[in-house]
Amino acid sequence: MRRTARPVLAALAVLGLAACTGNPGPTSTSSAPASPPTEPPPSATSTPAPTSDVDAALVALEAEFDARVGVAALDTGDGSRTEHRAHERWGYASTVKVFLAAELLRTTTAEQRTEQVTWSQEDVDAAGHAPVTGEHVGNALTLDQLAEAAVRESDNAATNILFDRIGGPSGLRDAFELIGDTTTAPARTEPALNQVGPGSTEDTTTPAAFTADLDALLHGGALGPADAAQLVEWMTGNATGDSLVRAGAPDGWSVADKSGGAGAIRNDVALVTPPGREPVLLTVLTERLDPDAGYEDELVERVAAVVLDEFR
Numbered sequence: 001m002r003r004t005a006r007p008v009l010a011a012l013a014v015l016g017l018a019a020c021t022g023n024p025g026p027t028s029t030s031s032a033p034a035s036p037p038t039e040p041p042p043s044a045t046s047t048p049a050p051t052s053d054v055d056a057a058l059v060a061l062e063a064e065f066d067a068r069v070g071v072a073a074l075d076t077g078d079g080s081r082t083e084h085r086a087h088e089r090w091g092y093a094s095t096v097k098v099f100l101a102a103e104l105l106r107t108t109t110a111e112q113r114t115e116q117v118t119w120s121q122e123d124v125d126a127a128g129h130a131p132v133t134g135e136h137v138g139n140a141l142t143l144d145q146l147a148e149a150a151v152r153e154s155d156n157a158a159t160n161i162l163f164d165r166i167g168g169p170s171g172l173r174d175a176f177e178l179i180g181d182t183t184t185a186p187a188r189t190e191p192a193l194n195q196v197g198p199g200s201t202e203d204t205t206t207p208a209a210f211t212a213d214l215d216a217l218l219h220g221g222a223l224g225p226a227d228a229a230q231l232v233e234w235m236t237g238n239a240t241g242d243s244l245v246r247a248g249a250p251d252g253w254s255v256a257d258k259s260g261g262a263g264a265i266r267n268d269v270a271l272v273t274p275p276g277r278e279p280v281l282l283t284v285l286t287e288r289l290d291p292d293a294g295y296e297d298e299l300v301e302r303v304a305a306v307v308l309d310e311f312r
Helices: 010-017 053-065 093-107 121-127 143-152 156-166 168-178 207-218 225-235 297-309
Strands: 067-075 081-084 254-262 265-273 280-288
Touching: 053 067, 053 081, 053 297, 067 207, 067 297, 081 207, 093 143, 093 156, 093 168, 093 207, 093 225, 093 254, 093 265, 121 156, 143 156, 143 225, 156 168, 207 225, 207 265, 207 280, 225 254, 225 265, 265 297, 280 297
Parallel strands: none
Antiparallel strands: 067 081, 067 280, 254 265, 265 280
16 A cells, blocks of 8 residues: 555644445556546456456455446545545445535535425425425424534435535535535436446446545635534534444444435445544445345445455
């Protein structure tokens, strides 16, 4: 693993207190730019010879689960990275909600987010998964509460309200471009964003792009310290991620994350903090090759265990 020095920004201290045809082969330990070149979604997966122990372990997991695995991990202390298929595209599913909440934080004040918002039963029915908003039809919640519901409970109706407030998918695309990400391609709201057709780039990203985005938001100054800390708080205790990166992290390491899953896709984006050290930012994107096979939480857990062991 290549080690390169990088400064640790002041925002990190605040966060510590808060808590497609053809594939390029799997690659590891490369230094990726914030907006990497990407391949289109692959229609077939090749598995060239692994180039490191991590690659070998991840290739073995791909074979065991008949899946494609993408990883981009960044040690925010010294800048070292571990990557595997980091520039290939996946549907991002609900992991995008953490970036949607970040854009709400960036574009509103704390006072503005106390605004009370209502919605209809039709909004809930159209959105699908709505564990919070479904219980509060006719009862207002604040924008802060809706953002928390979108991140912690993956509430789709709350997500669509946030989309409305930041200018829809085009507003989210502008937000990504503002932090240097021209790879991620928001196109639709919930639940349509979960359906990624063969060869389409709509509602897709790469592991490298999402890890760079999280770094820009939490440690690069794209969010102020208070807003960055609030985002991490919403990611903390995310029950939908208990069986993913959190399950694969070493004992005593804290994990704040946002999960996503649809069909054969299972993803997690996480801030992983070892005791007494700066956090590791980790994006894990997975997809079973059989679109009817369903996703596997265990695959994400075991990928996280392999990758995070490199950062002990």
